Amino acid sequence: MTPAARLSAAIEVIETIETQRIPAAQALKEWGTAHRFAGSGDRAAIAGLTWDVLRRRASSAFLMDDDSARARVLGMLKLERGLDGAAVAALCDGSRFAPQPLSEAERQALDSRTLNDAPAHVAGDYPEWLDGELAAVFGDDRVAEAAAMASRAPLDLRVNTLRGKREKVQAQLSHLHAQPTPWSPLGLRIELGADARNPGVQAEEVFIKGAIEVQDEGSQLAALLTAAKPGEQVIDLCAGAGGKTLALAAMMQGKGRLIASDADKRQLAPIHERLSRAGVHNAEIRAPKGEADPLADIRGSADLVVIDAPCTGTGTWRRNPDAKWRMRPGALEIRLAAQQAVLERAAPMVKPGGRIAYITCSVLASENNAQVQGFLARHPEFTVVPPAEVAAALWDKAEAFLAAALVSPEGLMMTPRRTGTDGFFVSVLKKTG
Numbered sequence: 001m002t003p004a005a006r007l008s009a010a011i012e013v014i015e016t017i018e019t020q021r022i023p024a025a026q027a028l029k030e031w032g033t034a035h036r037f038a039g040s041g042d043r044a045a046i047a048g049l050t051w052d053v054l055r056r057r058a059s060s061a062f063l064m065d066d067d068s069a070r071a072r073v074l075g076m077l078k079l080e081r082g083l084d085g086a087a088v089a090a091l092c093d094g095s096r097f098a099p100q101p102l103s104e105a106e107r108q109a110l111d112s113r114t115l116n117d118a119p120a121h122v123a124g125d126y127p128e129w130l131d132g133e134l135a136a137v138f139g140d141d142r143v144a145e146a147a148a149m150a151s152r153a154p155l156d157l158r159v160n161t162l163r164g165k166r167e168k169v170q171a172q173l174s175h176l177h178a179q180p181t182p183w184s185p186l187g188l189r190i191e192l193g194a195d196a197r198n199p200g201v202q203a204e205e206v207f208i209k210g211a212i213e214v215q216d217e218g219s220q221l222a223a224l225l226t227a228a229k230p231g232e233q234v235i236d237l238c239a240g241a242g243g244k245t246l247a248l249a250a251m252m253q254g255k256g257r258l259i260a261s262d263a264d265k266r267q268l269a270p271i272h273e274r275l276s277r278a279g280v281h282n283a284e285i286r287a288p289k290g291e292a293d294p295l296a297d298i299r300g301s302a303d304l305v306v307i308d309a310p311c312t313g314t315g316t317w318r319r320n321p322d323a324k325w326r327m328r329p330g331a332l333e334i335r336l337a338a339q340q341a342v343l344e345r346a347a348p349m350v351k352p353g354g355r356i357a358y359i360t361c362s363v364l365a366s367e368n369n370a371q372v373q374g375f376l377a378r379h380p381e382f383t384v385v386p387p388a389e390v391a392a393a394l395w396d397k398a399e400a401f402l403a404a405a406l407v408s409p410e411g412l413m414m415t416p417r418r419t420g421t422d423g424f425f426v427s428v429l430k431k432t433g
């Protein structure tokens with residue numbers, strides 16, 4: 001397919017998403033089924049265009065002064081891909097399979113309209129109802145922060161130190177141009193272009209042998225900031241598919257006791273295979289069985305309870321721009337209640353002097369700072385470990401990391417703009433009594 005034909009296809013996919021109100025992944029799949037002649041390169045390029053339109057869904061329509069699928073695609077080409085009016089016109093030449101030529105109004109919009117007068121939620125491409133939440137955290141920086149949260153994310157890997165060393169794994173992935181991540185001593189980063197096909201790391205020998213896992217650098221750092229140590233008793237209370245469990249296991253070097261649990265046993269399904277591939281031998285998985293609490297025996301004994309809390313995932317918008325537009329206020333309410341419940345569950349498990357690491361992949365104050373404040377009010381036996389002490393887990397990077405992150409009395413927040421990671425909040429709470 002020509003670049004122009006791919007553009008026509010992307011307009012079609014965006015139209016389907018908008019009119020049928022279906023998820024982007026589904027619309028792309030349906031398009032692929034109906035156009036079996038399209039090769040994998042074409043599909044990847046059309047998907048790239050579609051995701052980029054969703055990144056710029058509001059600002060592209062504002063720029064074009066038109067909210068049609070075609071306008072959003074044209075506006076995205078300027079805002080996200082940096083094409084000028086002439087370059088867009090060259091793609092839309094009206095030839096077979098190409099989009100229709102630009103109208104006068106479209107040409108003018110591409111040449112002269114800007115986002116200068118756009119409201120914050122439009123310029124920053126986020127749902128209007130979240131403006132107050134983002135203003136509370138970022139103030140006037142919210143447009144710049146949100147724009148970074150809309151930008152394409154790299155593919156980050158964590159090297160599993162139970163199986164290999166970063167330098168060696170990097171050399172084994174040199175064909176993918178993997179580079180060390182800026183903060184995590186365990187991370188490798190693969191930058192992906194706009195039309196990039198999935199690099200298929202799961203088929204690499206280092207992956208099959210358990211030496212790497214796909215994990216955003218922010219998630220790696222969140223695990224490191226818990227400062228889990230060899231010999232400790234660590235409870236991963238919201239283990240899900242085990243991303244944090246695997247990182248914690250490597251930090252513990254096979255020594256001590258690591259218990260992974262989750263309220264939803266289905267979420268835990270992939271963890272068994274992942275732990276065995278990663279060579280983890282000191283982890284115990286406790287899935288719920290009926291009404292009984294699988295962690296009933298853990299009372300006042302844990303050195304560390306990690307809460308990788310259920311959250312809205314606003315910090316991962318750059319990986320899933322579709323989810324951002326589908327998010328509703330009701331979903332936030334549900335997450336807030338779940339976070340409070342899981343914090344309450346964790347408190348009695350911790351031994352005196354032990355700690356809770358409360359982590360979210362959200363940037364919203366209601367899910368982060370306010371949850372910590374509420375918990376401290378209910379549990380005066382806990383205090384916040386000062387963020388400077390928490391950051392010390394990053395050794396030589398601690399000072400620069402503290403300067404980059406958004407530090408509050410409740411904890412540390414990473415954002416795509418500040419740390420080049422997904423958005424993550426980490427608060428470490430120590431039990432004094």
Ligand SMILES: C[S@@+](CC[C@H](N)C(=O)[O-])C[C@H]1O[C@@H](n2cnc3c(N)ncnc32)[C@H](O)[C@@H]1O
Nearest residue numbers: 238239240242243244262263264267308309310
């Ligand atoms: C952010 S996800 C966990 C991701 C996982 N830790 C990882 O790194 O791959 C949050 C998890 O919390 C679980 N959860 C929700 N409420 C819970 C509760 N009250 N107790 C324990 N787990 C809960 C959900 O089932 C979900 O799997």
